[in-house]
Amino acid sequence: MSQDQQRSDQQQHHHNPGEGIKYGDVFRVTGDLAGKTVAPRDASLMQSAENIVLGQTRRTGPAATMQAAAAQNESAGLAAHYQDTDISQEKGVTITETIVPGGRIITEFVAGQAVGQYESPGPGDVASGCPSGGSHGGINNRGAESCGNGDEGNTDSTKITIGEALEAAGQAAQDKLVEQTQQSDAAAIQAAEARAIGLNITMPGGVAAQAQAAADANVMTTRDEDKTKLGDVLSDVVVKLPADKPVEREDAVKVVGAEIRNKEDARTSPPGVAAIMAAAARLNESAT
Numbered sequence: 367m368s369q370d371q372q373r374s375d376q377q378q379h380h381h382n383p384g385e386g387i388k389y390g391d392v393f394r395v396t397g398d399l400a401g402k403t404v405a406p407r408d409a410s411l412m413q414s415a416e417n418i419v420l421g422q423t424r425r426t427g428p429a430a431t432m433q434a435a436a437a438q439n440e441s442a443g444l445a446a447h448y449q450d451t452d453i454s455q456e457k458g459v460t461i462t463e464t465i466v467p468g469g470r471i472i473t474e475f476v477a478g479q480a481v482g483q484y485e486s487p488g489p490g491d492v493a494s495g496c497p498s499g500g501s502h503g504g505i506n507n508r509g510a511e512s513c514g515n516g517d518e519g520n521t522d523s524t525k526i527t528i529g530e531a532l533e534a535a536g537q538a539a540q541d542k543l544v545e546q547t548q549q550s551d552a553a554a555i556q557a558a559e560a561r562a563i564g565l566n567i568t569m570p571g572g573v574a575a576q577a578q579a580a581a582d583a584n585v586m587t588t589r590d591e592d593k594t595k596l597g598d599v600l601s602d603v604v605v606k607l608p609a610d611k612p613v614e615r616e617d618a619v620k621v622v623g624a625e626i627r628n629k630e631d632a633r634t635s636p637p638g639v640a641a642i643m644a645a646a647a648r649l650n651e652s653a654t
Contacts, residue, residue: 386444387435393428393481404435405445408476410632412459414622417634417644420461420472428474428482525612528562529604531646532573536600538637543593544577546584550628551596552577554639557624561617563609573599573606596638618647 390400409432416422416429423429439445460478464471474482526534532555545551556574560566568574580594587593604610611617618640625640626632634640 386439386442389476389481392431392435393476393479395476395479395481397479399477399479403439403445404432406436406440407632408459409433409436410626412474412476414626414634415459415461416474424484427484428476431482432476525650526646527604527610528558528613528617528643529607529610531613531643532558532600532603532639534646535637535639535642536597536603538642540595540597542596542638543590544580544584544596544599546581546593548628548630549578549581550625550635551599551639552581553628554621554625554643555599557621558617558639558643559607561620562607562611564611569608573603600639612650613643613646615647615651618644 386403388400389395389402389404392404409429412429412432413423416424416427436445458477460475462473462475464473470486472482472484472486473480542551552574555577556568559569559572559574563569568578577599580599584593621643622634622640625634625638629635634644
């Protein structure tokens with residue numbers, strides 16, 4: 367499906383204003399998905415997937431289309447700001463890449479159905495980190511999925527590690543208060559720590575535990591100047607972590623997924639933990 371085909375579909379479908387813009391109004395999709403209203407959180411998930419896999423959000427791509435539709439649905443009171451669809455919860459959004467002579471073909475999916483396909487020049491997706499035969503990346507509302515043939519075990523000292531990325535996030539957002547209501551910062555740090563040590567646990571006294579404690583303490587603290595800041599929690603992370611590893615795309619999607627699942631707007635917060643982790647993954651992959 368080319369972008370021209372997508373735009374043609376948008377012109378051919380007409381929606382009932384009282385029901386909002388549905389996937390079938392803007393994409394060539396069938397079944398239950400076609401009748402689902404485009405929700406703001408779905409659009410944010412696609413935006414995050416494009417940012418991670420492609421390094422940017424395409425101006426005329428599926429994410430932009432979904433954002434425009436979701437914004438109109440929200441303005442009309444037909445979708446809540448943090449609403450998603452049950453189909454996107456179960457199947458998520460994904461992006462695949464197929465290498466062809468002279469470039470690559472990118473295909474984007476919602477709940478397993480293609481919503482956009484286009485050609486892009488270049489030998490491979492710098493941001494994908496997957497073999498040139500094809501790549502796969504995506505996010506759903508319970509986590510994230512990515513290519514399963516990454517560079518696990520890579521100890522290249524020239525690459526940015528998870529600990530270094532966390533320290534960089536602490537420096538970039540050193541005056542940002544550790545998020546206390548939705549606790550997205552603590553969730554992102556916990557996901558990053560788990561990826562670094564290879565265990566899905568929160569280590570007592572570790573960086574994630576400190577972030578959670580800071581978020582809890584900030585709730586009880588009245589004055590902002592007395593609250594714990596991200597820079598306080600993320601100082602000397604490399605020393606604090608018992609193990610570390612270069613940031614890979616799989617790590618970034620896990621951290622992004624953790625952060626947006628704990629935010630009502632389902633968006634990362636530049637220059638927060640997820641945004642820095644995604645940037646580090648792209649830099650590592652471009653250096654491969």
